[in-house]
Amino acid sequence: MENFDFHVTTDIRFGKDRLAELPEVLNQYGKKVLIVYGGGSIKKIGLYDKVMEQLKTNGNEVFELAGVEPNPRVETVRRGAEICRKENVDVILAVGGGSTIDCAKVVAAATKFEGDAWDLVLQRRKYQGGALPLVTILTLAATGSEMNSGAVISNLATHQKLGTGSKSMLPKVSFLDPQNTFSVNKYQTAAGSADIMSHLIENYFKRTEGTDVQDSVSEGLMRSVIKNCPIALKYPDDYDARANLMWASTLALNGLTGSGKPGAWSCHPMEHELSAFYDITHGVGLAILTPRWMEYALNDETVDKFASFAWNVWNVEEKVPMLAARIGIQKLYDYFKTCGIPMTLPEVGINEEKFDEMAKQAIDHSTIKTDAFVPLDEAAVKEIFTACLTESSFE
Amino acid sequence: MENFDFHVTTDIRFGKDRLAELPEVLNQYGKKVLIVYGGGSIKKIGLYDKVMEQLKTNGNEVFELAGVEPNPRVETVRRGAEICRKENVDVILAVGGGSTIDCAKVVAAATKFEGDAWDLVLQRRKYQGGALPLVTILTLAATGSEMNSGAVISNLATHQKLGTGSKSMLPKVSFLDPQNTFSVNKYQTAAGSADIMSHLIENYFKRTEGTDVQDSVSEGLMRSVIKNCPIALKYPDDYDARANLMWASTLALNGLTGSGKPGAWSCHPMEHELSAFYDITHGVGLAILTPRWMEYALNDETVDKFASFAWNVWNVEEKVPMLAARIGIQKLYDYFKTCGIPMTLPEVGINEEKFDEMAKQAIDHSTIKTDAFVPLDEAAVKEIFTACLTESSFE
DSSP: OOOEEEOOEEEEEEEEOGGHHHHHHHHTOOOOOEEEESSSSHHHHHHHHHHHHHHHHHHEEEEEEEEOOOOOOOOHHHHHEEEEEEETTTTEEESHHHHHHHHHHHHHHTTOOSHHHHHHHHHTOOOSSSOOOEEEEEOOSSSOGSSSSSEEEEEEGTEEEEEOOOOHHHHHHHOOGGGGGGGGGGGHHHHHHHHHHHHHHHSSSSSOOOOOOHHHHHHHHHHHHHHHHHHHHHHHTTHHHHEEEEEEEHHHHHTTTTTOOOSSSSHHHHHHHHHHHHOOOOOHHHHHHHHHHHHHSSSSTTTTHHHHHIIIOOOOOOOOOHHHHHHHHHHHHHHHHHHOOOOGGGGGOOOOGGGGHHHHHHTSSHHHHHHOOOOOHHHHHHHHHTTSSOOOOOO | OOOOOEEOOOOOSSSSSSSSGGGHHHTTTEEEEEEOOOOSHHHHHTTTHHHHHHHHHHOEEEEEEOOEEOOOOOOOHHHHEEEEHHHHHOOOEEEEEEHHHHHHHHHHHHHOOOSSSHHHTTTTTTTOSOOOOEEEOOOOOOSOGGGGSEEEEEEEEGTEEEEEGGGSSOOOOEEEOGGTTOOHHHHHHHHHHHHHHHHHHHHHHOOOOOOHHHHHHHHHHHHHHHHHHHHHHTTTHHHHHHHHHHHHHHTEEEEEEEEEESOOOHHHHHHHHHHHHHHHHHHHHHHHHHHHHHHHHOSSTTTHHHIIIIIIIIIOOOOOOOHHHHHHHHHHHHHHHHTTOOSSSSSTTGGGHHHHHHHHHHHHOHHHHHSSSSSOOOOHHHHHHHHHHHHOOOO
């Protein structure tokens, strides 16, 4: 296990009907609030009205940044920061999923940043400056953004989708009411769960030895997702299924499973290129890539980790490590399929045309060539992309 | 899953050789430091000198509260609070295991409390007042006190050992260097691991349904302890084994496995009476009680949870739930025995003489009669105590 810091100060308010606590939370920071949200689903489910009622009664002055995209764009960040500066906003309230929260984080920082918002994103994890305080109300179990300091922003003009973040972007308070995810449709529920699984898998498959705590926590969270996603797909209003997915999404990426295990993630850098070039749903891209990446990464040196994944996550009974490993990969693939996720790139409108360009950028924008579980060069990325063109079988 | 808050702001500095960070941490609060420690083992391992060197170079004015007992006593708390008030101490530095940290927490609060320290303890979890800032350097993987707001204090005069706590008692920063546990002897290593296991088991066996995330995280942490404690017993300097035990101890009781699962713990209230009357090692008392409590609590209504414990924690292959449950309990019992823990009360100097009195107090000092996984009355507690008089077999 490597040295690490764990300091995650977000105040989580988990559970049913806790919006009455919102005014007291916001009043710590001031009365001028920028509410950030996406395409309007929060209006459909009545959440927007409930929030606005609390803000009105509380005497807040409210500004709005609406229409945050599923892969939030730097133009939207710029627009939000402009409002915050012009109106002297005191606190940002993000109401939505990971995209909305990510956008709000970078708005919060860009407001304090002298320079263009994209230059802030280009600092990646090195931004040390301040940010406006951020409060979130989560409506989708997926990215874990509600309890971490990272954000991903897209620049369609340059075909770039880049991770950024700073201590100052960590949400102060996050409201996690599973009821707010009852209306999430099957596709987004499955894609969100695939995103959670991917975060756990990315942290699980690292080179650091002796991390039983992190890995067994990851295994447990994976088992929770595997059990509860199908329940939520069948019974969208099942509170406990939604609650388990929501809390798993938060814990999957709040540092718990990655601390003490340095090294690059493998599938996210590849997926970021798919959605930077084709604007596909992030979780779907990850679901398509992950089993093919696993097949690429499985070899005599890595087999033990893949066998553990098969035994401890999927209860595979096969005792021969290499055979067990392959069964585990197959189970993951089949699971995603059963959840209704399209499992080939052509199904989401992607063909081989830009594989070279995307593979090059995946290497340029990350450290997977040196720091990944199994180092990946351009040829490897292209090989993995190519394997995603057709249905696969791993056993 | 029930509603819960999760807000654990302790800044964890995990890993090797990080004491150079100590001055900067302490300087946030001031120069006058009360260093709190136990029986001198920190001097034997050279940690005391290393800490003092940092404090000296940093120009700290240092006061000492030495000799904190394994079950810290209210008299020691009073002594510490008196020093803090008289010397206007700015920050408390606890160097030791859970007892030392618990004592330091209540010293920190008692300094700000108008009244006797025992009256503060008697407020249990209701104390809302302030406390001096607390920084900890952990030397024993066991109680989890390094990242939570609770403390247990004993009053030998009244035969009381009571839990207390408040938000203000949460450590600000905790240094977790596994190397500081290399010298922990076999007995204390095993007892500490039993304490970790007990925290996980207490949170696991609750009545709340639909808590897969919490439970699967608990299962993972239990598996980590079960794997790593025997390694640490055989190779006391195995860094990864010590690191996994240390991080498991912290996560076992920082809210992660208990949030959303209200209800009383079962074995701790019983054990607190054993150590209040006989001053035995807490973890050993828990190890003795837990399998017997399990046998008492196992019935047709609770069998599913015990079977899950057997399957997911101990990899029991038996498919019949009641049989699997019994095998799981046996495995826990055998595991503690293998770790060298004395598994009967007579071995730690306790006979049936005070069973009635202790059973009565266990009920009086807790809510196990109404809120435990299986409600326990005085007769039940006495039955469990009695089962601890001789070796047991559960299958």
